[in-house]
Amino acid sequence: MVGPGNSRHLFPFPQNKYMIKHVLLDIDDTLFPSTEFSSLARKNALNAMISMGLGYDYGELNETLSKLIQKKGSNYPKHFNELCKQLEIKNPGRFIAAAVAAYHNTKTSIQTYPTTQLTLLKLKERGYKLYIATNGDSIKQWDKLIRLNIALYFREVFVSEEIGRDKDIFFYKQVLKKLDVQPKECIMVGDREDTDIIPAKKAGIKTVRIISGKYKDIPTIADFTIHDILELVELLKNIETQ
Numbered sequence: 001m002v003g004p005g006n007s008r009h010l011f012p013f014p015q016n017k018y019m020i021k022h023v024l025l026d027i028d029d030t031l032f033p034s035t036e037f038s039s040l041a042r043k044n045a046l047n048a049m050i051s052m053g054l055g056y057d058y059g060e061l062n063e064t065l066s067k068l069i070q071k072k073g074s075n076y077p078k079h080f081n082e083l084c085k086q087l088e089i090k091n092p093g094r095f096i097a098a099a100v101a102a103y104h105n106t107k108t109s110i111q112t113y114p115t116t117q118l119t120l121l122k123l124k125e126r127g128y129k130l131y132i133a134t135n136g137d138s139i140k141q142w143d144k145l146i147r148l149n150i151a152l153y154f155r156e157v158f159v160s161e162e163i164g165r166d167k168d169i170f171f172y173k174q175v176l177k178k179l180d181v182q183p184k185e186c187i188m189v190g191d192r193e194d195t196d197i198i199p200a201k202k203a204g205i206k207t208v209r210i211i212s213g214k215y216k217d218i219p220t221i222a223d224f225t226i227h228d229i230l231e232l233v234e235l236l237k238n239i240e241t242q
Contacts, residue, residue, distance in 0.1 A: 046062055
């Protein structure tokens with residue numbers, strides 16, 4: 001079996017009008033069910049705070065935390081500190097520590113979608129060059145890829161923190177510049193219309209919307225849609241013949 005980084009027995013690269021050679025992929029709700037994981041991790045964190053004696057019920061804590069996340073963003077590193085501050089908790093150290101420990105302990109259960117690794121392997125075997133294009137903190141995004149055991153499938157990882165802005169048309173143009181490739185040579189795969197599809201299309205990149213996660217009901221203008229990441233393999237095969 002051909003593994004990541006092993007170039008033996010690759011298919012010769014096809015000639016087609018799209019000339020797609022580079023596949024950009026989002027991480028959250030594209031390669032793994034991040035919405036489900038985040039929900040479980042926050043639930044475990046709040047229950048840990050309650051177990052340490054915090055005098056609030058789960059529903060109240062969850063409502064307050066959800067509002068904080070909406071205000072501060074999901075990548076803000078001190079949600080539990082802010083939660084205790086807002087609740088005017090005196091000597092909050094043990095509660096914050098319990099929440100952080102429970103949250104990080106939940107990471108031991110992080111897994112890709114069932115077909116993610118098979119998809120990445122098949123794409124590598126067919127000669128596609130794989131990259132990550134994601135919003136967020138660089139260390140956190142790398143942590144996900146390493147914990148998911150898929151980091152070595154990707155030639156480069158492009159993170160908004162390092163590019164200097166969230167995924168917009170400039171982000172994608174910077175990616176194209178760094179790769180020294182034309183837009184027609186790339187395809188972007190992600191679950192979000194506002195960060196994965198619209199700006200990538202504006203940069204001239206073909207797009208694939210995976211219908212999953214919390215944004216699955218939002219209409220799309222993507223060039224293609226799939227419901228399982230494994231469908232990407234057959235989709236690219238079909239594009240090759242056009």
